[in-house]
Amino acid sequence: MELLTRVLYLLSTGLLVPVIVLLLILFGRSLLLVGRTYGAWLSRLRFRAALRPLLDRLDHGNVEAVLRDADLPPEPRWAPAIGRLLDHGASAAQREKVLADFEAGCETDLAPARTMARLGPMLGLMGTLIPMGPALVGLAAGDIVAMAENLQVAFSTTVVGLFVGGIGFAVQQAKQRWHTEALNDLEFVSGLVGERAEVSGEGAVGSPAVRRSARA
Numbered sequence: 001m002e003l004l005t006r007v008l009y010l011l012s013t014g015l016l017v018p019v020i021v022l023l024l025i026l027f028g029r030s031l032l033l034v035g036r037t038y039g040a041w042l043s044r045l046r047f048r049a050a051l052r053p054l055l056d057r058l059d060h061g062n063v064e065a066v067l068r069d070a071d072l073p074p075e076p077r078w079a080p081a082i083g084r085l086l087d088h089g090a091s092a093a094q095r096e097k098v099l100a101d102f103e104a105g106c107e108t109d110l111a112p113a114r115t116m117a118r119l120g121p122m123l124g125l126m127g128t129l130i131p132m133g134p135a136l137v138g139l140a141a142g143d144i145v146a147m148a149e150n151l152q153v154a155f156s157t158t159v160v161g162l163f164v165g166g167i168g169f170a171v172q173q174a175k176q177r178w179h180t181e182a183l184n185d186l187e188f189v190s191g192l193v194g195e196r197a198e199v200s201g202e203g204a205v206g207s208p209a210v211r212r213s214a215r216a
Contacts, residue, residue, distance in 0.1 A: 009133060016130045016153070023123050023160045030116055030167040037171050044178055046073045055185060060195035067189070077105050081186055089193030102186055106179035113175060116168025124161015128154045 050072050058066055064086050072079070081102045088094040131150035138146035 012130055013133065015126065019123050019127045019130065020153075020157065023120075023127060023157055023164065026116055026120055026123070026164045027160055029112070030120075030164045033112060033116070033171055034167060037174065040178075041174070043073065043075070047075050047078070048181075051078075051185070055188065058189070058192055060192045060199060063189065063192040063196060077102060078182060078186070082189060085186075085190055085193050089190070090197040092194065095190045095194060099183070099186060099190060103179075103183060106175075106183070109179070110172055110175055113168045113172035116164050117172055118165070118168075120161045120164030120166075120168060122161070124158045124165070127157025127161060130154075131157075 050070075054066055054070055054072075067082055067086060081098050084098045085095060088098075131154040135147045135150035135154070138144070138150065
């Protein structure tokens with residue numbers, strides 16, 4: 001039994017360096033994510049300001065002319081999705097495929113923030129618990145310096161892990177709202193394109209499956 005506990009102790013203490021390295025990597029990535037998200041937020045403000053008046057005057061009769069001639073700020077997912085809807089919107093299956101692909105792109109965009117929100121606190125907890133063993137050993141041996149050093153590592157990893165998790169959670173919540181709005185707008189356009197196809201006799205109006213996993 002003593003051998004097993006010794007092995008477990010060595011394994012756990014050996015994980016401290018990888019945990020600290022991963023936390024530092026995630027910390028750097030969280031700072032980059034904040035910068036990219038801020039840039040995306042500014043771009044989104046310009047895009048939404050230009051898009052909102054267009055959506056207010058759309059109907060099934062002018063949807064294609066208005067959107068094809070629209071001079072909107074660049075948006076990496078919106079323009080390809082709208083182009084596919086206008087080109088192949090007569091098919092309900094094609095419209096559903098466009099919505100599904102758009103949502104898949106949103107999920108991919110959310111993945112880094114979700115990873116940080118979950119992995120940051122997990123690594124922070126590991127970085128907290130691992131040094132506690134050596135700290136207790138130092139306390140039992142009367143080595144206050146060793147105990148203080150290990151507690152310093154434990155508290156530092158906790159703070160960094162919570163910081164990374166907080167950044168990931170905040171970015172995830174913000175991007176989920178953005179993607180939800182974009183998906184709602186795309187579904188609105190998809191419905192108008194379907195109405196246009198029905199009126200012109202090109203196809204039947206489908207009922208695109210409303211997917212909301214990007215909002216969960």
